[in-house]
Amino acid sequence: MRVLVSAPSREIERALRTAAESAGFETAGETLPQDLCSALFRDPDGIGVIRALNSAYAAVVCRDFRRADVKNILFVLLDAGEFDSGAASLILRCGADDVQPAPIHTDEFIARLKALVRRGSYNDHLFIKMPGCVYDADTGLVEGSDRKSRLAPAEAKLLTTLALDPNKVFSKADLMDHIYGGEDEPEQKIIDVFVCKLRHKLLEMNDGLDVVRTVWGRGYQFEPKGFEPVFRNRVRAPR
Incomplete structure (x- = not known):
C-alpha cells in the first residue's frame, strides 16, 4: 500500500514520506492537489496525506476530491496554529478520514496510518454525481457551475x-x-x-x-x- 503525500514544501514532504517508509509503506510525493487527486484515483488502495497550512484549504481539497469520486483514505495534517475542534469538524464533514495537528510525532503518525488502514476505505460522506451537478448529502445543496439549489x-x-x-x-x-x-x-x-x-x-x-x-x-x-x-x-x- 502506498502513502501519497502533498505538502507545502519538499522538506515536509520528505519527512512524512520517510516516516511512512520506516513503517513499511511505499510512498510518493505530489506537489499539487490536482496531481494528488489524479494519483489517488489511479491507485484506489493508496492513502492520501494532505499537509495543510489552513483549514479552508484542507476543507476545499477534501470536498473536491470526494466530488471527483476519490474514495481513498484522506489523512489531513493541519498546522497547529489553525487546529481546533471547529476546523477539524469542518474538514471531516468535507470528506477527511482523520485530522490531526501538525507537526505530528512520527510514532503517532505511523500509528494513525495503520489505524486508518485497518478501518478501510472512506464511506461516510455522500456525494451524488449527476451529469451537470453534484448533490452534497451533508449540506443538502445541489451545485453545478454557478448554480445552487437546496433540496x-x-x-x-x-x-x-x-x-x-x-x-x-x-x-x-x-x-x-x-x-x-x-x-x-x-x-x-x-x-x-x-x-x-x-x-x-x-x-x-x-x-x-x-x-x-x-x-x-x-x-x-x-x-x-x-x-x-x-x-x-x-x-x-x-x-
Whole structure:
C-alpha cells in the first residue's frame, strides 16, 4: 500500500514520506492537489496525506476530491496554529478520514496510518454525481457551475434512496418506507409530487437531462448519466 503525500514544501514532504517508509509503506510525493487527486484515483488502495497550512484549504481539497469520486483514505495534517475542534469538524464533514495537528510525532503518525488502514476505505460522506451537478448529502445543496439549489428533506431522502441503488426500481411503497419510516404516512400519491418537485430542480441543473426515470407500473429508478425526458401529450377528454 502506498502513502501519497502533498505538502507545502519538499522538506515536509520528505519527512512524512520517510516516516511512512520506516513503517513499511511505499510512498510518493505530489506537489499539487490536482496531481494528488489524479494519483489517488489511479491507485484506489493508496492513502492520501494532505499537509495543510489552513483549514479552508484542507476543507476545499477534501470536498473536491470526494466530488471527483476519490474514495481513498484522506489523512489531513493541519498546522497547529489553525487546529481546533471547529476546523477539524469542518474538514471531516468535507470528506477527511482523520485530522490531526501538525507537526505530528512520527510514532503517532505511523500509528494513525495503520489505524486508518485497518478501518478501510472512506464511506461516510455522500456525494451524488449527476451529469451537470453534484448533490452534497451533508449540506443538502445541489451545485453545478454557478448554480445552487437546496433540496427539501423529503426530496433529499428520495434522491439519496434512489441514487444509493441505481440498479433497483423502487416502488412507491419502498419510497414511502424510506422517507417516512412507517410513521404518519400520507397517501402514496405524495411520492409523485416529490418526484415532480425533484425533477423540476434537477432538470435545469443537469442541462435538461432527467436522472429520475419512471418505470411504468413499477416505480422510479435513478439514472446517473441522465436521459432526455419524454413528456407525453395528454389529450383532454371531451365533456
